[in-house]
Amino acid sequence: MAFIRFVIFGGGVGILAGFAVSLLAVFMPWALANAIVTVASTALCTELHARYTFRKGRGAGWREHWQCAGSATAAYLVTSFAVGVLHLVQPAAGTATEQLVYLGASGLAGAGRFVVLRLYVFATRSSRPVRRHGASAVPVQLAA
Template sequence: MIDNVVSPVLSAHPEHPMLVALRSDGAFPQLVRFALVGGLSNVLYIAVFMVMHSEGSIVANAVGAVASTVLANELHRRLTFHAADRVGWFTAQWEGGGLALIGLGASTAALTALDVALPTAGAALSALILVGVTALVGGLRFLALRGLVF
């Protein structure tokens, strides 16, 4: 399904130098693809977080993290690291999900600190804090996924 959506976009001008460069397996093209996948999965994360915020920020964070991590792991496996033929879905979810648990711990700690320091903080401020924490953890996750998982 993912390939059916992405392939037509990338094949519209297959010989364009920018697309050729972005398809390569060098560190920079992978980082660009990683950031694009991260951005897309963060859109899902923030949407889930905002919808579920009334259940509490910790619950909303956990559900958003799980949903976005499953999506990101699959997109990283197929698109970012071109590893679909080397790494199975379950392995990508298990190992990538394990790395995401570290991010979940960091974001949960940040939300807990915000709840203690500013108990009336709304969803928007919580989401802003989470974007910053997620960006930091994402950089570390890229290095770990590139070097250890894929």
């Protein structure tokens, strides 16, 4: 069920982000527009995912925002790479083609982000992966 909520919130914001990038790219380089939109959409999604997707019962704290920033950086690199390759292969690509490539890359990056958010960022201590040392189990702790 969390994955469905992730798709609804993250995908909805992602679609809006795609339009925002296209609008901003009229006034600035595409990569800069993507960076600005990635920062804004990540902050919004982190709050939505804390409150609704993973039902933490509160908004996201600084730790969650910083950890989400790491996965958002990877998503930014994936989307920028995909659109950069498109511009190399088809320099006169239209907005619709650019959106298709951007949203496709965002979707792939989003699937990876779900795993990271589920297993590490918004996981409870008891649901985090356990690293085995000999006969005892030690919970894996992430640096804050």
